[in-house]
Amino acid sequence: xxxxxxxxxxxxxxxxxxxxLGPPKNADPEIVRKKAALLKGVVDAVNITDCxxxxxxxxxxxxxxxxxxxxxxxxxxxxxxxxxRIGMQSDLxxxxxxxxxxxxxxTGDHQKFGNxxxxxxxxxxxxxxxxxxxxDLGQGARFQxxxxxxxxxxxxxxxxxxxxxxDPFEFRALRLAKKVAAGANFIQTQIIYNLPKFKEWMxxxxxxxxxxxxxxxxxxxxxxxxxxxxxxxxxxxxxxxxDELIDxxxxxxxxxxxxxxxxxxxxxxxxxxxxxxxxxxxxIEWEEAxxxxxxxxxxxxxx
Amino acid sequence: MIIAEQKPVKEIIELTKEHKKLxxxxxxxxVTICFAGGERETRTLASALSLAAGREKRxxxxxxDMALRQCEWEFIDGLAEKxxxxxxxxxxxxxxxxxxxxxxxxxxxxxxxLNTSFMGLPVEQGVWVENCGGCGHCVLAYTGGIxxxxxxxxxxxxxxxxxxxxxxCEVAADIDCxxxxxxVRLKSQDRLELITELKPAKDWSSSRDGGQxxxxxxxxxxxxxE
Numbered sequence: 187x188x189x190x191x192x193x194x195x196x197x198x199x200x201x202x203x204x205x206x207l208g209p210p211k212n213a214d215p216e217i218v219r220k221k222a223a224l225l226k227g228v229v230d231a232v233n234i235t236d237c238x239x240x241x242x243x244x245x246x247x248x249x250x251x252x253x254x255x256x257x258x259x260x261x262x263x264x265x266x267x268x269x270x271r272i273g274m275q276s277d278l279x280x281x282x283x284x285x286x287x288x289x290x291x292x293t294g295d296h297q298k299f300g301n302x303x304x305x306x307x308x309x310x311x312x313x314x315x316x317x318x319x320x321x322d323l324g325q326g327a328r329f330q331x332x333x334x335x336x337x338x339x340x341x342x343x344x345x346x347x348x349x350x351x352x353d354p355f356e357f358r359a360l361r362l363a364k365k366v367a368a369g370a371n372f373i374q375t376q377i378i379y380n381l382p383k384f385k386e387w388m389x390x391x392x393x394x395x396x397x398x399x400x401x402x403x404x405x406x407x408x409x410x411x412x413x414x415x416x417x418x419x420x421x422x423x424x425x426x427x428x429d430e431l432i433d434x435x436x437x438x439x440x441x442x443x444x445x446x447x448x449x450x451x452x453x454x455x456x457x458x459x460x461x462x463x464x465x466x467x468x469x470i471e472w473e474e475a476x477x478x479x480x481x482x483x484x485x486x487x488x489x
Numbered sequence: 490m491i492i493a494e495q496k497p498v499k500e501i502i503e504l505t506k507e508h509k510k511l512x513x514x515x516x517x518x519x520v521t522i523c524f525a526g527g528e529r530e531t532r533t534l535a536s537a538l539s540l541a542a543g544r545e546k547r548x549x550x551x552x553x554d555m556a557l558r559q560c561e562w563e564f565i566d567g568l569a570e571k572x573x574x575x576x577x578x579x580x581x582x583x584x585x586x587x588x589x590x591x592x593x594x595x596x597x598x599x600x601x602x603l604n605t606s607f608m609g610l611p612v613e614q615g616v617w618v619e620n621c622g623g624c625g626h627c628v629l630a631y632t633g634g635i636x637x638x639x640x641x642x643x644x645x646x647x648x649x650x651x652x653x654x655x656x657x658c659e660v661a662a663d664i665d666c667x668x669x670x671x672x673v674r675l676k677s678q679d680r681l682e683l684i685t686e687l688k689p690a691k692d693w694s695s696s697r698d699g700g701q702x703x704x705x706x707x708x709x710x711x712x713x714x715e
Contacts, residue, residue, distance in 0.1 A: 266643070271690065293650050296642050296660050307643070314647035315690045330690060349651030354672050357649070360685050364647060368687050376651060423652040423659035 188324065188343035190287035191259045192231035195464075195489055196372060196401040201457060202464030203485050204261060204374065204403060205229035205476050208238060209249035218249045222256040224473040228480050230488055231288055233374070233466070236263040240300025247281045254285050261345060262286045265294025270310035271319065271330050278323055282340035289342035290374065291316040313346060314368045320344050321369030344369055348402075349376035350387035352424040359390035362400075372401040374466040377418075380426040381455055388459055397461025404456040407468045408449040408475050412436040446479055453483040490519040490610065491583045492617045493526060493603040495534065501579065502541045504600050508576035510550045511538065513602065514568060514590065516582035517557040523617060526581030526603050528555050534581065534602060550575075559586025565593055572597055607639070625695030625702065631683050633674030640667035646688040 187193065195202045205225045210217040225232050232253060236246040243249075250260030262281050264274060278289070293313040297305045311319065319330045324341035328334050346365040350358055362373065378384045384404070391397055409415045412435040419427035431448060438444035449467075456462050465485075469475045480486050495501075505511055513531045521527030531553045542549035554571055558564045559582035572578055572594045580587040581602035591599035607619035622638035628646070629636060638644050642660045648668030652659025656669045675681050695702075 293643055293645060296652075298642075298660050309643045309645070310693065311690050312643065312645040312647050313650075314687055318687065318689065347651065352649070352651045353653050353655060353666075354649070354669055357672050360681075361647075361649075364685065364687055423654050 188287045188341045190231065190343045192261065192288050193343040193371070195230045198489070200489055201485070202401070202403060203229045203480060203488065204464065204466045205232045205473070206235065206466070206468040206470075207232045207249065207253060207258075207260075207473070208235050208471065209244035209246065211241065211243050213244065215252050218244070218252040219256050221473050222253045222258040225476055226256060226258050227488060228477045228486065229467065230464075231259040231261050233261040233263055233290060233468075236265045236292070236294070237268065237300070238263075238295065240267065240295050240297045240302070242301060247277060247284065247286065250281070250286055251284045259288065260286055261288035261290050262342075263290045263292060264316065265292045266309050266311050266313060266316055267294035267297060267307050270308050274311070274316065274319065275323060275329060278320065278340045278342070282338075282342065287341075287343055288345065289320055290345040290347065291320055291370075292347055314364055317344060317346055317365060317368035317370055343371050345372040345374060346370040347376070348373050349424045350378070350384050351376055351380065351426040355387075356390075358387060359394055359396070362391060362396055363394050366396055366400045370400055372403060372463075374403045375405040376424060377405045377407045377468065378452060378456070379415075379431055380428050381452065383426060385459060388461055392461050401463040402461055403464040403466040404453075404459075404462050405466045405468060406449050406452050406456075406479075407470060408472065408479060409435060409441075409445040410472065411441045411445070414445075442475075446475060446482070449475075449479050450482045453479070453485070490522060490608070491585075491605060492523050492607050492609045492619070493520050493583050493605045495525050495530060495581070495603055496601065498534070498537045498541070501534065501600075501602055502538060505538060505577060505579060506542075506545070506547065508598075509548050510575040511535075511552070511577055511579060512568075512571050512575040513538075513551065513553045513579045513581065514559065515553065515555045516559040516580075516586050517555055518560070520581065520583060520586075520603060523611070526583075528553075531555070531581050531602075534579070538579075556582070556586075559583075560589055562589070562593065565590060569594070622696075624691075624693070626692060628688075628691075631688070632671045633678065633680070633683075635667055635671045635674060637667050637671065640665075640670075646691055647684075 207221045234246040234250040246263050250262050253260045291313050322328050327339040348362050412432050415427050415432040435441045453465050513535045515526050515531035535551045535553045556564045577598040579600050579602045580590045584605040587601045608621040609617050609619040611617050619639050624638045653666040658664040658666045
């Protein structure tokens with residue numbers, strides 16, 4: 187037991203809700219506090235992104251610590267892009283010492299997408315090997331090299347990402363099985379807009395019995411406009427936005443309201459999918475929307 | 490083989506403009522085959538440098554020569570006399586050749602005429618791709634003969650990542666996803682079990698890591714008298 191709130195909620199069998207907080211592109215703690223306040227009591231834990239899309243931002247561990255001060259439980263995100271296994275383990279010991287108990291292991295977006303495309307990437311490990319490392323650092327009480335940790339180990343409730351919409355599709359459930367075998371306790375999926383495809387993936391996941399070994403949280407993001415939908419459809423690799431959703435936003439008098447309606451509809455459908463244990467609401471730079479979505483989807487109050 | 494590209498002529502002019510006597514030395518191996526630093530390219534480069542000198546009213550005496558392989562001592566010995574007679578040498582070999590020339594003829598100034606790019610092969614006339622990362626611990630036996638170290642943008646050992654779409658890498662639409670190819674190849678060989686098992690963290694100590702790498706083969710070494 188890593189002892190996180192998210193872990194308790196999932197283990198109790200309740201439908202879990204996680205949110206997302208993108209740290210600022212500066213050193214201002216107040217921005218983190220404000221965003222945290224919008225999510226407090228609305229979700230069970232909040233992912234703190236780690237320089238997402240390879241843009242330099244306040245570190246996940248620092249912003250996560252500020253979130254904790256505001257009474258919000260963080261899920262520390264860690265990518266393999268910017269640190270080697272020495273840096274990663276050092277940061278994980280530090281994050282645990284500061285009180286973080288949830289960790290999401292990611293390979294990370296390539297630096298090409300960010301604001302320092304000239305940088306050198308690391309990728310000493312990939313996400314799968316980071317999961318393995320995190321399990322060692324906690325339950326295994328040893329460093330990646332095999333050396334025993336004397337004293338407090340860094341026991342996290344360990345998560346991973348899964349993208350049901352990437353290719354090759356038939357390998358995606360098998361790859362999830364690898365993540366479970368590597369130590370993932372929970373999974374947060376890529377943003378779901380194409381429900382039939384997601385259900386097809388879940389069916390493959392159930393065939394492998396994975397829904398009984400790992401908690402799966404479906405990823406959702408409210409769209410603010412048809413333009414945002416079109417942009418995500420065209421420019422975000424591994425994201426599947428059906429045309430009919432874009433048309434629904436186009437035809438709406440209030441696209442933001444319609445974006446929230448769509449998000450609530452998707453959450454209600456996800457609740458009915460066997461093996462889905464919760465939702466991960468990623469309201470990108472729109473944290474205010476999370477409370478409304480959670481309320482309307484019948485997810486409040488949180489335990 | 491080693492694939493290289495000529496540096497922009499402007500950069501080579503900038504590197505050589507202080508010198509009045511130059512020797513451009515091509516290499517007859519990899520860089521000849523990839524049309525970057527062979528006999529024809531050295532002549533063209535020498536003409537370009539001459540023209541630039543003329544335009545800028547600088548005096549320049551320039552000659553060209555070739556070594557069959559600039560990466561082996563015995564193939565460059567014959568250049569000694571010509572090298573002696575110039576102020577600087579432009580080597581259009583890969584970085585290995587440039588370094589050997591610089592060491593053999595030190596303290597003579599030897600300048601690079603190429604950017605050494607990667608180990609790879611031509612896939613069609615005028616198109617070369619990288620295929621080997623030279624990591625020192627080959628994984629091709631487990632990946633269907635497709636190198637994820639060189640060909641995956643994230644050098645993943647447990648790919649494909651979530652950015653693989655329609656067989657292409659998220660980094661650019663013209664880059665094939667190596668892991669998609671690995672999946673297709675292993676499936677066709679009925680050996681998918683090779684990638685459904687977790688590949689543990691790689692030992693990178695055999696890769697670029699601890700200073701200049703070295704291989705010593707005692708069976709091949711010639712004993713030196715005490």
